[in-house]
Amino acid sequence: MENQFSDLTSLIGDPIRSMVLWTLLDGRAYTAMELATCTGTSAQNMSMHLSKLLKADLLVVESQGRHRYYRFSRQEVAYAIEALANLIPHKKEAKILANISTDIKYCRTCYDHLAGKVGVLITERLTADNIIALQDKSYILTRKGDRFFQDLGIDFNVLKTKRRALAIPCLDWSERRYHLAGALGAALLDKMLEADWIRRKKDSRAIIITSTGSGALYKQFKVEV
Structure with missing residues (x-):
């Protein structure tokens, strides 16, 4: 449990990822490009951060047409x-x-x-x-x-x-x-x-x-x- 908690806080504590999570608090789903723009980072770097948040089950992604939208996996997040x-x-x-x-x-x-x-x-x-x-x-x-x-x-x-x-x-x-x-x-x-x-x-x-x-x-x- 201690190691899992430490991993989670390290994950959330990253400046880019924390801004992604803060942005998603408005309840809307965002594309990777939109989140990259909001946080001032590159699309490639954002892809890496989103991958980590998905793996930690903090986010989910849904496809709609050619776009992929990211949102919180559950309201508790x-x-x-x-x-x-x-x-x-x-x-x-x-x-x-x-x-x-x-x-x-x-x-x-x-x-x-x-x-x-x-x-x-x-x-x-x-x-x-x-x-x-x-x-x-x-x-x-x-x-x-x-x-x-x-x-x-x-x-x-x-x-x-x-x-x-x-x-x-x-x-x-x-x-x-x-x-x-x-x-x-x-x-x-x-x-x-x-x-x-x-x-x-x-x-x-x-x-x-x-x-x-x-x-x-x-x-x-x-x-x-």
């Missing part, structure tokens, strides 16, 4: 990468955050769920209103919560059939507080996008809140944006 950002010392974090877009810190995607200040505020409101409750390092849905999400068009019983964590806390690297992850967090993000409460910002993890979404977020979660 994304959660682990996001969590690692919380290990940045607070003094260094302040300097780093000062150089990061305000939009990213305010509202963004964390792989397949909502993060940033808005994601944290929504999660805290759901907890304060006893819609979800933190228990044994995961969230449970209360009876009130079941009705709440049913009204939003999210069936928790359907989510239970998915082979993944249902509702878990994910420590937000910019807020240092929890936002909602897991199948429920992903379903909530999908529902908000479908209802046009929020929109993805092109070439960014930042999320735009629409005028419709501003009213809906206050009505449903008492979150002012």
Whole structure:
């Protein structure tokens, strides 16, 4: 186990590979050329790095036409990468955050769920209103919560059939507080996008809140944006 852990941390710790993993946190799949451009390396060098990440089962690749697209092999990889950002010392974090877009810190995607200040505020409101409750390092849905999400068009019983964590806390690297992850967090993000409460910002993890979404977020979660 110790050797495997050491190998894994060495793999992730490489500057190019860590940037690949950070880029993939927006939940989209990328070609090798796109990842090479994002990390500022050559296509040949990127191919070598991607091969190592595939071998470690951190990524999977899917072919579509003439292109091959890379993404995380499972959502746990994304959660682990996001969590690692919380290990940045607070003094260094302040300097780093000062150089990061305000939009990213305010509202963004964390792989397949909502993060940033808005994601944290929504999660805290759901907890304060006893819609979800933190228990044994995961969230449970209360009876009130079941009705709440049913009204939003999210069936928790359907989510239970998915082979993944249902509702878990994910420590937000910019807020240092929890936002909602897991199948429920992903379903909530999908529902908000479908209802046009929020929109993805092109070439960014930042999320735009629409005028419709501003009213809906206050009505449903008492979150002012």
